Amino acid sequence: MGQQQSTLQKEGYTIEGETKNGVVATKDGDKFFIRTVEISTNEALIPEIESFKTSHPHVMSTKNSFIDEDQNTYYVVTEYSQGGTLAEKISEKSLLESEILSWIVEICMALRTIHEKGFLHKDLKPENIFFTEFGTLRLDGFQEIQGNKGNVNTEESGGINYLAPEVFTQATYDTKSDIWSVGCILYELCTQQLAFSAETTVNLLPKIISGPAPRLPDNYSSELHELLDDMLNKDPHSRPTAWEILGRPIALKSLFKKSKMAADHLQTQLEKLRSVADSLERVHQGTTIGSLTGGVIGAAGGITSIVGLILAPFTLGASLIVTGIGVGVGVAGGVTAGVSNITKMVNQSSDRKAVESIIKEFNEKTDAIALWLQEIGNSLQALYASHSGDIPNIEDSPLGQNNSARFGTVVGRGIGGISELTRLLRVVNIGEIAAQASRVVRVAEIAGGVLSTLFVAADIFFIAMDAREIHQIRQKQADGTPCSEIMKFVQSIRHAAKELQKVLDEFKTMIKDIPFLEDERELQWDAME
Numbered sequence: 001m002g003q004q005q006s007t008l009q010k011e012g013y014t015i016e017g018e019t020k021n022g023v024v025a026t027k028d029g030d031k032f033f034i035r036t037v038e039i040s041t042n043e044a045l046i047p048e049i050e051s052f053k054t055s056h057p058h059v060m061s062t063k064n065s066f067i068d069e070d071q072n073t074y075y076v077v078t079e080y081s082q083g084g085t086l087a088e089k090i091s092e093k094s095l096l097e098s099e100i101l102s103w104i105v106e107i108c109m110a111l112r113t114i115h116e117k118g119f120l121h122k123d124l125k126p127e128n129i130f131f132t133e134f135g136t137l138r139l140d141g142f143q144e145i146q147g148n149k150g151n152v153n154t155e156e157s158g159g160i161n162y163l164a165p166e167v168f169t170q171a172t173y174d175t176k177s178d179i180w181s182v183g184c185i186l187y188e189l190c191t192q193q194l195a196f197s198a199e200t201t202v203n204l205l206p207k208i209i210s211g212p213a214p215r216l217p218d219n220y221s222s223e224l225h226e227l228l229d230d231m232l233n234k235d236p237h238s239r240p241t242a243w244e245i246l247g248r249p250i251a252l253k254s255l256f257k258k259s260k261m262a263a264d265h266l267q268t269q270l271e272k273l274r275s276v277a278d279s280l281e282r283v284h285q286g287t288t289i290g291s292l293t294g295g296v297i298g299a300a301g302g303i304t305s306i307v308g309l310i311l312a313p314f315t316l317g318a319s320l321i322v323t324g325i326g327v328g329v330g331v332a333g334g335v336t337a338g339v340s341n342i343t344k345m346v347n348q349s350s351d352r353k354a355v356e357s358i359i360k361e362f363n364e365k366t367d368a369i370a371l372w373l374q375e376i377g378n379s380l381q382a383l384y385a386s387h388s389g390d391i392p393n394i395e396d397s398p399l400g401q402n403n404s405a406r407f408g409t410v411v412g413r414g415i416g417g418i419s420e421l422t423r424l425l426r427v428v429n430i431g432e433i434a435a436q437a438s439r440v441v442r443v444a445e446i447a448g449g450v451l452s453t454l455f456v457a458a459d460i461f462f463i464a465m466d467a468r469e470i471h472q473i474r475q476k477q478a479d480g481t482p483c484s485e486i487m488k489f490v491q492s493i494r495h496a497a498k499e500l501q502k503v504l505d506e507f508k509t510m511i512k513d514i515p516f517l518e519d520e521r522e523l524q525w526d527a528m529e
Contacts, residue, residue, distance in 0.1 A: 043495025083131030124181035370444030377437025457492035
């Protein structure tokens, strides 16, 4: 541990704690999870880990990697998920079908990306599925992700309960084996029990290989029953792909509902940002040097008051505590205010973290919504092609002509599924929805740049909020722009809000054009709860 700590310290990381799979460390105020891979026994795996680095809302992102040749160790640095694991959520409480389906859809979206890159996960289990602080699912297990090599070491696998029959009977592993694992996870989410379990491996294998497939309780929908049956089909060729699962009406409805709810939530968060700008401007207009007790020295307390007042929308009253402290310091004046390090006080306050958190959440969920809506557009385009025999002339068409028929058959398996698909396709304007799907991805990319700029502006604002602001609060530069950091931040927020509103409007336009995916029965259930 000492040598590892020394290596990480050289890279700027401070270890905060250890887990079974790695260490939690901080760097520049951010928290990360760091795994180690022994080079001598995993040399061939390292290039695969490097090549798999990807940016996807439902795949754990790799932030850094480096090698310590003296220790024969390869370090992989990923984001730290503060929302815990799927295993923890399973153990906490019974879950709603809509929540379960939402997570299965996100897992399949991550798997689709992995499989399209030619990789297999090979160790899918609840302990390898994490959540961000905002509830976005992230598929992890990067050190286990391996290229399409067709086999897996069952003796070393920690998730043997989730392995498919062909792994044991044919010593093969492919994309459909990953789907089997997702089926096991689906069953466990619904029942809080393992799909296949036994006291010993000898007793477990026959259950997986030739035992009956587990059945869900009757309180779950027939569509979910059917999905589980298909995932746990003993014949891997009969299992659906991740993309075929995402094309089912039950998955499309889940994606639609998720998109609508997330867009509405982001609209609320955007209004909070706008209210901060309004509050800041009112403070700027009503504040002069003379109005702050204790003059410039005592002004440190006054600035603390300002910060507490303007950020009330984020902290739901907690800012009033900061306001009270600020007024107290200001009234005391003299030595107390003079020795106060206002920059440190503001930087460490919950208020600054709240502002940064909402920017981070907006960035995370904007990417996710864009991906969800694009998935809906791609699937509807493929369904249209499978039924009409003609693929629309739209760039990046998700299917080739030879695969379109299979897609429609698989996602519409069963009389009920075909009837539902027919209803969907009868009202869909495939050309418009596909075009909108392309637009939402582009506007989400624009939002990323806007949010990055706003984050920098927020950082500058909080650092600059010290006694110097009092002298600048009424001054302007030669070109008329304000010297005041308050008004600079106001302008940054309003510009960002204007651009982000365009992004949300684009999302809402597409959502408005596909209301036929709305499950009124499910929405009524949610309202009752």
